[in-house]
Amino acid sequence: MQRITIKDIARAAGVSPSAVSFALNNRPGVSKEKREKIMEVADELGWRPSFFARSLPSAKANTVGLVIARPARSVNAESFYFRFICGVEQVLVASSYNFMLKIVDSIEEEMETYRSWWLDRSVDGVLLVDIRDHDPRVEVLEKYELPYVIVGNAPESIRSNNRLELRTPxxxxxxxxxxxxxxxxxxxxxxxxxxxxxxxxxxxxxxxxxxxxxxxxxxxxxxxxxxxxxxxxxxxxxxxxxxxxxxxxxxxxxxxxxxxxxxxxxxxxxxxxxxxxxxxxxxxxxxxxxxxxxxSRDSGRLGQEAAALLLRRFGSHETASTDFEMPxxxxxxxxxxx
Missing domain, CATH: 3.40.50.2300 (Response regulator)
Structure with a gap:
């Protein structure tokens, strides 16, 4: 498949190549409405940022994202996610990274969040929880070239060579x-x-x-x-x-x-x-x-190890999954x- 270029996006969006460049690189010079239109067209055409472009300092958000697709009342009630999130935060703060958390009702909303984060270049990667069989979120994250760590055991239906797991016993x-x-x-x-x-x-x-x-x-x-x-x-x-x-x-x-x-x-x-x-x-x-x-399992430490594994992946493309301790x-x- 031929790689989509800035000129292809400009032609389809009816704007200049320079406007596309500004939008794709998150630089001033285009209105918010025009930028959103350009990014949507780029997404529809199947545009992917090059590795070089993704590694530019201006493209780095210094932020890790986590989306939890569960009813908010169940997340609020149990202690696991509170301790897990505290563990994630501890590692990210020590590495000068920010943390972006969102709770939604469905994985469809979760996948739309990933699309929005990719369009806005809001995060550098995500922690993926509550993995499931034939999980469509993996395909979405790889489509947008967002590095991710699966917290848990990926089923055999997820055959991606890019998957990175923190496996739980x-x-x-x-x-x-x-x-x-x-x-x-x-x-x-x-x-x-x-x-x-x-x-x-x-x-x-x-x-x-x-x-x-x-x-x-x-x-x-x-x-x-x-x-x-x-x-x-x-x-x-x-x-x-x-x-x-x-x-x-x-x-x-x-x-x-x-x-x-x-x-x-x-x-x-x-x-x-x-x-x-x-x-x-x-x-x-x-x-x-x-x-x-x-x-009794240390969910705070689980969060720490998941965040550390994702940070190691940034730049190095590490794909060595690890096992979490027996509770x-x-x-x-x-x-x-x-």
Missing amino acids: DAGAMQMVLEHLAQTGVKQVAYLSGFARMSHTQQRIEAFNRNAQELGLEAQTLETDFTEEAGAQKTLDLIAQMGTPLGIVFDNEVLALGGLSAVKAQGLKIPQEVKLVSWEDSFVCRIVSPQLTAV ELVVRASSVGR
Whole structure:
């Protein structure tokens, strides 16, 4: 395919080549309206900035972006993203980089944000979270030549040679949780997951079902939206379907809090009749009664390593993915009783 030139864009937009040059290089000399029109035409024609142009000092934004496509109330409620973002900020500030965060309702909005950032040259690269099978965001980021780091495990459907991952041990952590529940004597287990379309959720579900079968446990999974209300209702549904005794793994501490409240409201004994495990550990798990057994991972450090990996990629085109540390299972009274 022939490379699109400034003259091609100028001809299609009905402007001069100099106006196109000003717009593409984010320089004064054209109005905001004309600049947006030129950038839209360039995008439609499939124009890509050359590596030389992208490396010019004037093209550098010294900013890293993160878009989270989840309901705002679920992001606000759980501790993971707060600590993850703090970790990212710590590394970026130390390297004189800015951080741009946006929360949207869909990946369509997320992809439009990437387009807007590319048009405005607002960011030098992005952290990509909640990766999913056949994820269209990867193609968009590569189309705009925005460096990215996938936080989590990319599915096999993403075959890009440019992908760079900070892999998380979701399968190993789930095995650790189920082995603990099996050791407590429970014969039935359930997993209240987050959105099943997310790759890390799929990997946890697969590990949950596989390990439950190997351990001889009856297993069931239900999808939720990460909210406390969903945790309470789905917990009641599971108890009605499976009976007790039952061990339940919750995808975060907010779901676990809802589940804990529902079990106590039913007058059921914890952990004798229902054992509870939270995938995330936070102060919430320690202040409730009984305290919640939880998977403890350093999400702040995860943010630090993700940001550091992206910064190393700038300029060097590093493509060596790395593995994040195995979390710890902190056993408390909700699963063993003391």
